[in-house]
Amino acid sequence: MRRQSPFVAISLAIVRGFVRDKASVFFALIFPLMFLVLFGGILGDQGQSKVDLIQVGDVSVIDDLPDDARAAFDDSFEVTESDDLDAAIAEVRKGDADVAVEMQGDTLVAHYTQTDQVKAGITQGTLRAFVDGANVALLEQEAGTGAPVSFRADRVEDDSLSTIQFITPGLLGWAVAMSAAFGAAATLQGWRQSKLLRRLQLAPVSTRTVVGARVTVAIGIALVQMAVFVLLGTLAFGLTLTGSWWMAIPLLVIGTLCFMSLGLLAGAITTTTEGAVNAANFMVLPMAFLSGSFFPLDDAPGWLRAVSDVLPLKHLNEGMLNVLVRGEGPASALVPMAILAGFAIVVTLVAARLFKWETA
C-alpha cells in the first residue's frame, strides 16, 4: 500500500469529516441554493408581464394606430406618456421601465436595456412589427400623405442587473463566507476541545502542514460552491457570465482566507463549539444583509452604504459582481482582493493574540 503524505492524509481526514457532517454540507450548499432558487424562481419570472413603455412626446406610429391594432399594442405594452426624454431614459436605466420611445424626425427610436434579454427581444421585435405594419398601411393609402417611418433601437447603458445576475454573485459570496467562517470556527474549537490540536503538536508534522491542509480543504469547498452556483444559475435561471468570470476564482480564494480568519477569531473568543458557530453566525449573517448579498444597496441610505464599506463581505460581493456579471475586466477584482487580504491578515493576527490552548 502506498504511503500517504501527512498533508494528503490530514486533508482527506478533514474532507471526510466535512462531507459526513450533514449540517455543514446543508449550510454550505443546500441552504444558499434554496435562496438562489427562491429569488431566481420568484423574482426572475417576469417574462410574461407587459413591457413597460414610456412614450416621449408625440409618436405618430403609436398615436395613429387603428383601434384594433391599438388593442393588440396595449396587450404587449403598458404605455405611460412623458415629455422629458432624459427622465424617461433614467427610468429605463434604473429598471423601472423597459423601454422609452420617441420620434427623431421620421425615425422611431427605442431606448432599451439589455438587462432582461427576453424583454429586450420582445420589445424590439414587437415595435419593429408595428412600425412595419404602419408603413404597409401607409403604402396602401394614396402616396404623399405621409412619410414612411424607420425604426432604430438604442441600447441604454444600464447599471441595474436582472435578479439572477445580481443575486448569484451575492449569494455565492455569502455562502463562501459562511462555510469558511463556520468551518474555521468549528475546527478550532472542536480540535481544541478534543485536544487534537495538542496531539498534532506532538506529531512530527509542522504547523504549516496542518494549517495548509485545513485551508486547502476550505478553498476546495468554496470552488465547489462556485461551480454548483454557476451551473445551476446558468442552466436553470438563465445566468450569463461575463468575460473575466474566471477572476472570481482567485477572489474566492482570498475571500475564503478572509472569512476563515473571522472564524478563527470566533473560535478564539469562545469556549464551546456551539458558541464558536454562533459567534461566526453573528458576524456573517448581519454582514450578508448589510453587504448586499440578498438585495442591492443602491437605494440604501448613505450611512448604511458607509457602514457596508467597512465589511469584508461587501468587497467580496462587489468584486464578484464586477467580474461575474458586470463585464468588467480582471483588474476590477484586484482592489477587493487587496482589501480582503488586508482583513485576513489583521483579523488572523488578532485571533492569534486571543488564542488560548486551553478552553477552561
Added chain:
Amino acid sequence: MAAIEVVDLAKTYGDLKAVDGVSLEVAEGEFVGILGPNGAGKTTTLEMIEGLRRPDGGSVTVLGEPVWPRNAGLLPRMGVQLQASSFFERLTAREQIHTFASMYGVPASAADDWLERVGLAGAGASTDKAETRVEDLSGGQAQRLSIACALVHDPEVVFLDEPTASLDPQARRNLWDLLSGLNDSGRTVVLTTHYMDEAEVLCDRVAIMDAGRVLQVDTPAALVRGLDAPARITVAPGQLDADAARAIAGVDDVTASVDGVVLTTRRPGPVLAHLAENDVLDGVRVQTGTLEDVFLELTGREYRA
C-alpha cells in the same frame, strides 16, 4: 541511560503551584505510574515531560534530548495519548489510525496490525469496530483506538494520561491486559492514574503525587512494606467471639461488626495458624496495607479519587 530524566520541574498558574519541584527518573523499559488524586498535578507534569508545556523551572530530557522547545527529532520516538480522545471527527476507527500512521510515515499495514492488537479488528476481536465511526465507539473502544494511535509508529517511550478514566470496572480490567504488555519489548511507559489498584497491577514503580509534589517513588510492594501497616483479619460472623479473639497471641486489637470480628495484627502468620487450629478459617479475609494506606500515611488525609 535513563529514558526520562526530570529534575526539579515546576509550573505555576497564578497563585497555584500546580507542579512544585518534581524530580523523577525512569529507566529504559520501565513501566512507571504517576498516582494521585484529581488536581494533584499529574497531567501538568506529564504534559511538561511530553514537551507540550513550557516548565517555569527545572528540566526534562527524554532519551537524552531536551523536550522543550518542540523537538521535532524526538517526536517520532515518542507516543502520546492525551486525556481526552483526540480524534479527527467522523472518521472510522481504521481511517483514524491510518491518518496517524501517515503523519508518522508508517505504512497502513502497521496501522491495521495495531487495530488488531488492541482488539478492534480482525479474527481475534469480539466485535469488529474498524469501520465504526469514532463517535460511535464505547468508552473502552475509544481508549483502545487512542492507545493504538499512540503506538502505531512503534515509539520507544509512551505516555498515557489516565487511559482508564471514566471506564466501567469491566472495561478497565480489559484494558489492563493490553497495557501490561506494552513494555515487554523494552519500551518505556509512563502512565498517570488515580486508581490505586491500577498502579499496583501495572506499574514497576509508582510515584505518589499530591498538591504538585512527588511524595514517594518506589515499587508498589516496597511502598506498602515501608508503610509497616498491620494486617486486618476478618473472621466470618458467629465463629469466634471478640474476647476469644483478644486472647490470641499477636492480636493487637479486635473490633466486632456485622461482617464479623476484625483482628488487627502485625504478625498475621501465627494468628492465622491459630485460627486454622480452631477451624474458623471458613470465609476468613486477610487485608494487608494498600497503596491507599500509603497515601493516607504520606498526606495525613483520606484519598479522594
